[in-house]
Amino acid sequence: MLGRTYENENCSAARALELVGERWSLLIIRNAVFAGMTRFSDFERRLGIAPNILAKRLDGFVADGLMERREGREYVLTEKGRELGTVIVALTEWGDRWAAPQGPPILYEHEGCGGPVHVRVCCEDCGLQPAAADVVAVYGPGSDPQRRPPRAPSRPRTA
Incomplete structure (x- = not known):
């Protein structure tokens, strides 16, 4: 895992991976978001994870504000933790395309109407869904001008 000093x-x-980049982390979050799991024993049994590793991950989630600890050994997602559901849907869709030769083992649906749920990248200005090759990284307000490489990323020129 990455260091904490960055x-x-x-x-x-990189900062998000520090919170959930360990191999068990997103599986625990997945089960909390989509299977409604909250109990230590349910995570342990369903995932087959060693109790010491599970305890460390859950304690980390509580410390980082992804979960709150309730009575006994119950862990409930916060809004911050629930929002990782979108990340899991996106990662699952990628896995369905590139790592599921028999087809998707799980499909996500809108509970309200039963329609399929997908994650899409969409341009806020024009509404188009660009291909990954058409998305560029540019410096944002949180970038450090002192640490930028000599050549900054740039937007492609339009006609």
């Missing part, structure tokens, strides 16, 4: 990284993706 001396060489000023990157929100």
Whole structure:
């Protein structure tokens, strides 16, 4: 895992991975978001995870504000934790395309109407859904001008 000082990284993706980048983390969050799990024993049994590893992950989630600990050994997602559901849907869709030769083992549906749920990248200005190759990274307000490489990312020119 990445260090906590981020001396060489000023990157929100790197910071997010520090919270949930360990192999069990997103599986625990997945089961909390989509299976409604809250009990230590349910996570342990369903995932087959060692209790010491599970305890460490859950304690970390509480410390980082992804979960709140309730009576006994119950862990409830916060809004911050629930929002990771979108990340899990996106990762699952990628896995369905590239790592599921028999087809998707799980489909996500809107509970209200039963329609399929997908994650899409959409341009806020024009509404188009650009391909990944057409998305560029540019410096944002949280970037450090002193740490920028000599050549900054730029937007493609339009006609």
